[in-house]
Amino acid sequence: MNEPVVAATKPKLVTLKQGRPYLWCTCGRSQQQPFCDNSHAGTGFEPLRFKPERSGDFLLCQCKHTGDAPYCDGSHNNLGDGYEEASEEEIAASAHFPVTPRDGVEVGKALLDGGCYVRTVDPDALRQQGNIAWSPMIAPEDGANCLALYYLEARDSSDSGADRAIMAFPGSHVALFVLEGEGEIHISGRTFPVGAEQGVYIGADEAFSIEPSTGSGTLRTTITICPQCEEPRWLDQMPENFNAELDERVFAFDPAKREPMADRFYQVLIDDNTGGADMTQFLGEVPKSRAAGHHHLYEETITILSGEGYMWTEGARAAVKPGDVIFLPRRQQHSLECTSEGGMRLVGVFFPAGSPAVNY
Ligand code: FES
Known part of the structure; x- marks a missing residue:
């Protein structure tokens, strides 16, 4: 079969209705991208008929190289001359x-367009709970709708004399990432060793605590919470409700x-x-x-x-x-x-x- 024509090296943002049939152009020759206009006649290509499972906005492939037709899967980034870089005009x-500038001296928030911002951790603004020092970095009051992000650093509780803090975000999932250090994470009764540049998943309704290895200094992490939870809930005891169906937690x-x-x-x-x-x-x-x-x-x-x-x-x-x-x-x-x-x-x-x- 012929190769399809690359109609565009970006997907098209379209609003579709649940259950309604659409014809996605597979040949790349249609003038009504990303939909079929019968330009495939005689090419050996046929349009793809599909019905969205929900109503809303979708990104439909126009490069015709997606592995998830009709939806864009990012394959367009690997076509042509490489990742699209800013033009000389841009x-x-x-x-x-x-x-x-930041809203503090070299720390705090630098606000860009549309509520986008860059924030640097302010060491003087860290709050303390047991062996954890923490700071909200992305929260509902910053304009975030779906995610919240906290910076957390943990010290050795035997060294600092502070209790190991146990935190939970009831109803929310947590993606933790270790920025620096090594140690252990305890998730609702299970313990996992963790190290730098590892991701850790903590399920909704589970609780966790983190601790650096003895003598290894501070364990620095970020946690992203979804859906948002205004504040962590600090617990006196670790619950024994580890979800064993998701056994693998450190990536x-x-x-x-x-x-x-x-x-x-x-x-x-x-x-x-x-x-x-x-x-x-x-x-x-x-x-x-x-x-x-x-x-x-x-x-x-x-x-x-x-x-x-x-x-x-x-x-x-x-x-x-x-x-x-x-x-x-x-x-x-x-x-x-x-x-x-x-x-x-x-x-x-x-x-x-x-x-x-x-x-x-
Ligand atoms: S436009 Fe084809 S994969 Fe994104």
């Missing part, structure tokens, strides 16, 4: 954007599981297959570059692990460095620029679950 038009970087996205990579650590939650946690690797402005249908939290650069929105930018947290609202135009020769590594968590490669 770079020239934004060259005068000043770097947005580490594995080069064999890296997915290419042109000259970038990502690895999904937690999603609706490995955890019970409708959210995705992934590790991303970005070379020195500036992506073209793009959008996602999901709400996202991003934590920078290494490398420096800028978070851009349509009319502003903020500097980012390791440890910074970014809040990205749904549909907000943005691009992340890495200015470090060695590239940038990050961890992202977004709702609803899906592929980090899907953008428009």
